[in-house]
Amino acid sequence: MIKPQYIISIILFFPLLLIQTTIVPLLAIDTVIPDLILILLVYYSITQGQIYGSVLGFVYGFLFDIITGSLIGSSMIAKTLAGFTAGYFSSENKQDQYLISYNFALIVLLSSLIDSTINAFFSSLNFTSNIFMLFFQHALLPAIYTASIALMGMIFYPKRKLF
């Protein structure tokens, strides 16, 4: 029996992708944009577990690649690993603790760092550039921005469950 949570997590992807591709670019700080889909992925990975996080990352990545015209497989790998990493923090006992704003933001930062690094590898790798600058520009800055947005979002996170 498929849990309603699973279906909702997939359905939520589409409006979020719509926002990600239309409104979020308006929030770009010198081409650095936050990744809202990753925030959703981390949330579900923490609440539903590591395997679910990995599979959801895989599905999100596939949908993202196929819809946005990215190299198919690049976001799949990145988001699968990000979901897997976020899933480490999935524990029924500590779930509420991890969903507290700053903890959640730190998990988002870690997952986003993995996601951005892999994406940067597929899209921006240039051996003539400084590898540390590449990491800083294409991985660390987007990760920090995404974590900041997550932090703001979790401040307004309702104490009771929405779904």
Added chain:
Amino acid sequence: MIRFLVSIWQNFKEYIVLVILLIISLILLSQNNSQGIQKVRSIAFGTFASVTSVFTDIFNVSNLKNENENLRRTNAELMLQLSRLREYAIVNDELKGLLNLKDSSNFPLISATVVSKSLTKSQGTITLNAGKNQSVKVGMPVITDKGIVGIIYSISDNYSIARTLTNVDLKITVKNERSRENAIMKWNGDWLVMINVPKTYDIKKGDRIVTSEISSIIPFPLPVGVVYEIGNVEQGIFNEVKVQPFVDFQKVENVFILGLVKSKEIDQIEFNLLKSQ
């Protein structure tokens, strides 16, 4: 065995799932250009894009979008118009110059347009849209309002090829307009140079160089260029004089072919002169 596999699954299921998903991702990564993937992508992308465009329209003021589109179109059209007008202005100036030249000349002039150029370092040639049918003959000088461009050396019915002054195979007799000193001029690959100029010749930087009447090809003075530098050859009694041509061979587009048939008798004399250089 089954129990062993179940225990492995129980202990490492997260990693097994991860590895399987990564392997699938890598397989898909290598299938990016396959027809199936492209088809799925085009459908997904097209569907999502249509939704996105509606979504975007809601956020945008609809009139603003249309106005922006119209302004961009107008801007592009004006840019094209401006570009065309600039081109007309350049051609107009050039043709005006050519008309002045035609009015001041008593020689038959055949107008022609450069249809192609081969301006290599040492073998500059231009192809003109005038040939046998327009009475063009080999050896006729090609000129613009600024001066001589070259000499016709090959013709077909409707086209001809001229060697420009920037061709190492073309040598012409020139003279200093001020001091009336004559010399042979040729292209050395970098510069037009008057060769074997005696050091006693009165030549100064900035002197105008024109074609010489002693040439059977061009029987009256046509501007060639100005003296740019007088090279002092240390050994010997001759100098090399660099000449800056009046004509920009890279930009020449409309020309006249001077309808002169050279005298074979005089040509023979000149040939002997060149041979002796």
